[in-house]
Amino acid sequence: MLSLAGQLIIEGLGIGLVYVLLAAGLVLILNIPRVFFIAYGQFYMLGAYILWGGTVLFKLPFFISLILSILATGILGAISYRLIFYYIQNVRDNFLPIIVAAMGLMMIMQQGALLVFGTSSHGMQSEFPGLIEFGDIIVSVEKLVLIILALLVTGILYVLLQKTKIGRAMRAVSFRADISSLQGINPTLVYMVTMGVGCALSGFAGGIMAPVYAVSPDMGGIILTVLLVIMLGGMGSMLGAVLGGLILGLTLSFGHYFIGADLAQIALFLVIGIILFFKPGGLLGNPGEDLSS
């Protein structure tokens, strides 16, 4: 019984940590440049395609492809800020234009992937075959690598935000852009870096998930689940994203085992519904806090 619980917890952690990363990246983008970046899921898809292309088509080592995924998505994210959102951000009533521009970007990337890679999905062989036994718990090496990589990146992100100069600047800008610009922080640069980091997180998540699930153009739909995680954790909170991701992962893995995939989905909505009923702003959010204004 205990071993079953351990097994399910590890499974849940695997999915959960990926959602933690995805939610953390989007929380950064939502709170610092305040862009409702609905194209976020497409960066996840792009990361997965680059990893698949790198390892399967060009026979590159897994980690090189993964780094390529991170770099490409990060740079593309930063460029998209500078080319599009930079011009809209200082306009009054910029809320709708920003969403619309992000929708445009989403459509371009989505359809571009369809044109280039076709509608069919591509599976790929696991880079890390084999199983490891910890007592009664049997874990695939692949899942273990995924968990370790996700934890590693979460740690890097934590250090980046808390200990580095750019991290402090990011937090300062999210608090008051006008004042921090007086203190010699260049908000545009901070926004570009934030978009880059956020999108790179999405690309990284896509990269490590590519061997687990098949790669397909409709992967971008993951944005819906990511938004669910953020809603659960609270809009403005990094820690909320972590909690939300873990709750989601565990609910899904336990749900899958005990009540089946379809009912697990419904159970998830129930859990979220109950939490939001008692905490309308999410677990760690402030209800009524209006980020748009």
Place this chain on the structure above:
Amino acid sequence: MTSPYKRIIGLTVLTFILAMVPLIVKSPYYMHLLIMVGMNAMLAMTFILMLRAGLISLGIAAFWGIGAYVSALLALRLDLSFWMAMPLSAIITGAVALCIGCVLVKNPGFGFIIETVVLGEIAVLAFAHLPLFGGYKGIVSIPPVDPIHIPFLFSIEFVSKTASYYLILFLFLLVAIGYSAFYSAWTGRAWLAIGLNPRLAESKGVNIYRYRLLAFVVGSAGAGLAGSFYAHYYGAIAPTTFNVFKTIYIHIFAILGGVGFPVLGPIIGAFIMILVPEVLRVAKEIEPIITGLLLILLVLFLPQGLLSLLSRRKKNARPVG
């Protein structure tokens, strides 16, 4: 704020022009496209209505879907005619919006958008999974719009595209007049105030929660009406039609025309987005890419929409912000 009289004159002229269209367009295919323009313009009007109150909903298609499913079920299970099912489905959609809106509207801004995205997804999942809604295949053989018989005078059968065109024109005007009534009444000013500066509006005594909820319910009922028409016009509905991407297109229709033009903007926007690709015979594969580019360019260079080109010239070029 335009005076109500100008609005009435404008609507009359618009009705007259739109009523003349079937005299010129004879091809059933183009009539079908125009019917789609009408229905999508109704949805885009709903988007603008909610936007006025500061609500950006990505769940409009879900309420469109609720209207369609409710109307289809009323017709199939309870044998109601279209003329009964249509108003009932609008009312039921509004009631659903009231229940959901009570919670959602409390948390405007990003929170509201996220919640409406999730809501849209839950709606599609519910349509697809609950046996009542017929699963992924959806509902088929929905009865067409019932004919109107008025003894000794006339009878209208909704078989031809032209008849359906006049029906959608009627529904469009119904919704346009309904929404305009709200705009020109006190509510419209309160919505505008909330959309422009919610805090200030609140300090002037406007109950922003109640007015936002009203916008959400009225808009959703309008979307439900469009859904009812859609179900009976097509005869079959499937869950994925009502996903978030549909709502994104609804946003595009409204923004292309200009969100400052609550009736004319949606017509122009939907007309261009639906007809131009057909006329130019753009390949279906690259159409979304062109649309996406168009959106970004629109936001960067013409954020107030196409119609603002005309009105700006009148008002002596004022910087658009």
Place this chain on the structure above:
Amino acid sequence: MLKVNKLTKHFGGLVAVNEVDLHIDSSEIVGLIGPNGAGKSTLFNLINGFLKPTSGEVFFEGMDITGFKAHDVSHLGIDQSFQASTLFQRLSVLDNVFIGYHMRYKTKYWKRLLRTPSALKEERAFRKDALEILTFMGLQKLRDEQAENLSHGHQKILGVCMALATKPKLLLLDEPVAGMSPTETETMIELIRKIQEKGLTIVVVEHDMKVIMSLCDRIVVLNYGRKLMEGSPNEVLKSDEVIEAYLGKAEI
């Protein structure tokens, strides 16, 4: 008229307003001064319902209004003009003032929706009244202009007009002359006097001491969220504590 008991507001670990007592009598003008960050705007926002106090009570005309929502407070007769020129930028001047009539509609909602004669009559009456306010404040010529096209001084006057439209008994003015030229400031002082003569009670937050001195019957000084002292303009000016709070200890 307004009575505030031991009002306290914490923001996380920061105490923005700390056990402030305040009483304001009918038809007086009270000045609220203090260095930046003393908690003046927070105190306003606690009174008008934008913020909920951590502890303490607010009474308005004997009624406990602690923690009321902003629109409810507005209905009871407290309104304010904001620090920055906070207006509905894209509405006309007249429509800006019109918003203030929101809560005074007597006709039924559906009648307003259908524009029945009684609703139209009421709207005309409000329009007349709004124009009277604009005339009183000297903005009648600009009534069809978009608010964003007004000069800074006119925008601030419009802010006061909007507050007057809700027919408040107590008017809170947050830095009414900030950023104004000397002549505009003179006009504003005149207008505030005229408003007081109509029987309104006014609380002014202002950094410009000349304005405070020439307007106020009584001054309350806040520092670090606490009430430092309270008294007539002359008493306050002579107080060492106040000078110290403003200029810092180094000067003494």
